[in-house]
Amino acid sequence: MSAxxxxxxxxxxxxxxxxxxxxxxxxxxDRRVMFxxxxxxxxxxxxxxxxVDFDVDRVPTVVAxxxxxxxxxxxxxxLLADGTLRDAGxxxxxxxxxxxxxxxxxxxxxxLPPRLGADLAAGRPAEVQVVLDGTDPNRSNVAGGAAxxxxxxxxxxxxxxxxxxxxxxxxxxxxxxxxxPYIVPGISAMLLVVxxxxxxxxxxxREREQGTLEQVAVTPIRPTWLxxxxxxxxxxxxxxxxxxxxxxxxxxxxxxxxxxxSVLAVATLLYLLSTLGVGLLIxxxxxxxxxxxxxxxxxxxxxxxxxxxxxxxxxxxxxxxWITYLNPLRYFQIVARANLMxxxxxxxxxxxxxxxxxxxxxxxxxxxxxxxxxxx
Amino acid sequence: MTAGRNRPRLFLLRVAAMAGKEVLxxxxxxxxxxxxxxxxxxLLLIFGYGVSFDLDHVPLGVWDLDRTEASRRLSLAFTASxxxxxxxxxxxxxxxxxxxxxxxxxxxxxxxxxxxxxxxxEPGRAELLVDGADPVTANQVLTEADAIALAEGRRLAAGRGxxxxxxxxxxxxxxxxxxxxSAVFMVPGLAAYLLAISAVLLTALTVAGEWERGSMEQLFxxxxxxxxxxxxxxxxxxxxxxxxxxxxxxAGAVVFDVPVRGSPLLVLASGFVFLLGMLGQGLLVSVxxxxxxxxxxxxxxxxxLPSLLLSGMLVPVDNMPAPLRxxxxxxxxxYLVDALRQILLKGNGIGSVWPDLLAMGLFAVVVLAxxxxxxxxxxx
Numbered sequence: 136m137s138a139x140x141x142x143x144x145x146x147x148x149x150x151x152x153x154x155x156x157x158x159x160x161x162x163x164x165d166r167r168v169m170f171x172x173x174x175x176x177x178x179x180x181x182x183x184x185x186x187v188d189f190d191v192d193r194v195p196t197v198v199a200x201x202x203x204x205x206x207x208x209x210x211x212x213x214l215l216a217d218g219t220l221r222d223a224g225x226x227x228x229x230x231x232x233x234x235x236x237x238x239x240x241x242x243x244x245x246x247l248p249p250r251l252g253a254d255l256a257a258g259r260p261a262e263v264q265v266v267l268d269g270t271d272p273n274r275s276n277v278a279g280g281a282a283x284x285x286x287x288x289x290x291x292x293x294x295x296x297x298x299x300x301x302x303x304x305x306x307x308x309x310x311x312x313x314x315x316p317y318i319v320p321g322i323s324a325m326l327l328v329v330x331x332x333x334x335x336x337x338x339x340x341r342e343r344e345q346g347t348l349e350q351v352a353v354t355p356i357r358p359t360w361l362x363x364x365x366x367x368x369x370x371x372x373x374x375x376x377x378x379x380x381x382x383x384x385x386x387x388x389x390x391x392x393x394x395x396x397s398v399l400a401v402a403t404l405l406y407l408l409s410t411l412g413v414g415l416l417i418x419x420x421x422x423x424x425x426x427x428x429x430x431x432x433x434x435x436x437x438x439x440x441x442x443x444x445x446x447x448x449x450x451x452x453x454x455x456x457w458i459t460y461l462n463p464l465r466y467f468q469i470v471a472r473a474n475l476m477x478x479x480x481x482x483x484x485x486x487x488x489x490x491x492x493x494x495x496x497x498x499x500x501x502x503x504x505x506x507x508x509x510x511x
Numbered sequence: 512m513t514a515g516r517n518r519p520r521l522f523l524l525r526v527a528a529m530a531g532k533e534v535l536x537x538x539x540x541x542x543x544x545x546x547x548x549x550x551x552x553x554l555l556l557i558f559g560y561g562v563s564f565d566l567d568h569v570p571l572g573v574w575d576l577d578r579t580e581a582s583r584r585l586s587l588a589f590t591a592s593x594x595x596x597x598x599x600x601x602x603x604x605x606x607x608x609x610x611x612x613x614x615x616x617x618x619x620x621x622x623x624x625x626x627x628x629x630x631x632x633e634p635g636r637a638e639l640l641v642d643g644a645d646p647v648t649a650n651q652v653l654t655e656a657d658a659i660a661l662a663e664g665r666r667l668a669a670g671r672g673x674x675x676x677x678x679x680x681x682x683x684x685x686x687x688x689x690x691x692x693s694a695v696f697m698v699p700g701l702a703a704y705l706l707a708i709s710a711v712l713l714t715a716l717t718v719a720g721e722w723e724r725g726s727m728e729q730l731f732x733x734x735x736x737x738x739x740x741x742x743x744x745x746x747x748x749x750x751x752x753x754x755x756x757x758x759x760x761x762a763g764a765v766v767f768d769v770p771v772r773g774s775p776l777l778v779l780a781s782g783f784v785f786l787l788g789m790l791g792q793g794l795l796v797s798v799x800x801x802x803x804x805x806x807x808x809x810x811x812x813x814x815x816l817p818s819l820l821l822s823g824m825l826v827p828v829d830n831m832p833a834p835l836r837x838x839x840x841x842x843x844x845x846y847l848v849d850a851l852r853q854i855l856l857k858g859n860g861i862g863s864v865w866p867d868l869l870a871m872g873l874f875a876v877v878v879l880a881x882x883x884x885x886x887x888x889x890x891x
Contacts, residue, residue: 171808269688299664306643
């Protein structure tokens with residue numbers, strides 16, 4: 136016991152440790168909450184990593200061949216063999232092709248004019264029509280592009296040596312242009328904010344509803360330490376989730392680990408400060424769990440959509456791009472992707488890290504102030 | 512006045528009373544009602560303006576080693592187009608750094624000897640370094656760059672008097688959404704998404720709240736039957752959901768010119784069948800989960816993300832691997848997204864929408880039956 140007297144931990148530390156212990160026990164004992172915090176993000180990453188594939192292929196295509204020549208059939212075979220378009224059968228006329236678009240049986244119709252083979256052989260100009268279902272702009276862009284590129288190549292086969300520009304592309308980081316290595320780090324960022332913000336907001340509102348927060352408030356513990364103790368387990372859970380998701384991403388989806396992972400660790404810590412801070416802030420603004428949940432939801436959903444995780448920020452209109460500068464998810468997804476895929480280090484992403492730190496400090500500070508005021 | 516004739520009236524009366532109580536709950540919570548009606552509009556703006564893959568002015572670095580008139584013409588062909596915007600000069604090291612920092616998405620490299628090759632009548636060779644991390648953007652960059660290089664080649668050929676018109680022309684017609692606007696694609700999907708979220712989560716929360724506070728047991732002590740409680744709780748949210756659907760479709764038509772080519776009645780009918788299933792799912796979640804915290808997480812897990820990502824709203828279902836396509840066939844949002852796109856964009860009628868309605872109806876029946884069954888068990 137003499138050792139304890141020599142180095143007695145400060146009172147604040149004891150209080151803090153007690154709250155952490157209580158929170159850990161409470162969280163671990165509720166198996167369903169543990170499931171939601173740990174297993175659900177993992178499951179979602181795996182399912183969504185497979186589901187979100189922007190790589191367009193196998194676009195169902197019907198062909199109206201008015202030519203019926205060998206040459207025409209050869210062109211169709213070559214175009215459909217590429218994999219972007221999938222053969223969905225023949226139709227007698229362009230009108231029947233349109234009908235197939237209406238019914239959703241096909242997303243593209245290829246119309247070969249009469250005498251196409253003869254015209255091509257004779258070097259006369261010919262016109263091929265492609266009718267696209269434009270409902271999904273991404274898909275129609277890719278399908279139309281494939282047809283234009285193929286017939287452009289066919290046309291140039293016959294042409295003589297003309298001056299042209301040969302552009303050879305070299306794709307960095309993700310040469311086969313696969314979606315999962317890009318989307319999985321983004322999904323992790325999204326799941327992390329959903330889990331930490333909403334669970335914190337609702338957890339605190341629940342304590343307020345049940346009155347247990349007031350009970351603890353009459354004990355000698357300081358509000359700041361109470362708060363710190365409540366947040367700590369979630370920081371660890373957040374780190375654990377990131378570790379789990381990055382591991383799953385690497386093993387299952389081939390996410391490369393090109394950068395120094397300490398960058399990701401620092402970014403995660405700063406990011407969690409923001410997401411937990413927002414959760415805390417929401418709980419101080421709501422009077423019950425339902426409001427907390429809706430508030431958390433109203434933050435997380437727009438934040439996820441306006442972060443550049445699913446669609447590029449540059450594709451947004453100017454005023455909306457400015458809003459994204461206020462979004463911690465924006466900075467975290469940039470750091471995570473640049474770090475994992477491109478090997479970016481502190482010297483590359485320090486502006487994003489500074490932004491995350493400023494946000495974290497501001498939001499967490501504001502939340503702590505409000506929390507103390509409500510408890511006092 | 513036999514008991515038999517009285518029973519349906521009493522039943523309706525009790526359901527109406529339960530519904531009235533629930534409406535009061537909703538009304539007394541102005542924040543919740545504001546959220547339920549403001550959230551659709553906020554999300555509509557975000558999706559309509561913000562969720563787009565269509566990039567203009569992609570930052571392009573240029574590394575010109577040739578430094579001739581011809582090479583400058585080539586880089587100008589890129590940077591003067593709407594698709595690319597100049598991001599300054601670059602070299603091999605700085606290309607990598609620019610990608611890592613996100614200041615450029617592609618770098619055009621014009622090697623020495625480009626103009627000499629052209630003047631000899633040989634093809635001019637150039638290289639395009641592309642940041643492939645984001646595959647959608649990279650694909651767009653590659654397609655656009657190809658088109659620009661082709662056009663530049665034609666311009667050079669025309670200046671030389673070579674044959675300019677290619678003998679084979681491809682004419683592309685894009686139907687339903689010729690300007691390829693994301694909003695037209697997104698709004699029907701968004702309607703399904705919003706309905707899924709608010710119906711599942713609000714029901715799950717309200718019912719779980721009653722369990723948590725113990726007021727459900729009080730309700731059981733009243734003469735109202737289980738079925739009447741369930742129906743009474745669901746009816747107001749059904750109404751709220753239909754209002755949300757109308758709000759999104761009308762706002763989409765006004766703000767984003769999303770067409771309403773088919774019957775509005777069919778839109779409402781599809782929404783109604785879909786909502787029944789979603790409310791049933793919310794009820795099931797709340798019966799299985801004991802408290803609001805678990806109910807929301809389970810509701811999120813089972814409705815929010817699948818409706819966003821497995822419904823075909825953002826990513827076409829056809830592109831998914833087979834097991835996920837199978838999984839998506841039990842996500843009712845998939846059928847509503849398909850039905851709404853057919854009705855709104857293509858103007859299709861019941862003749863081609865019925866399989867979707869049938870699938871949603873089937874889901875609703877199964878899930879409501881399960882929920883009522885578990886509900887009975889839970890209180891027994």
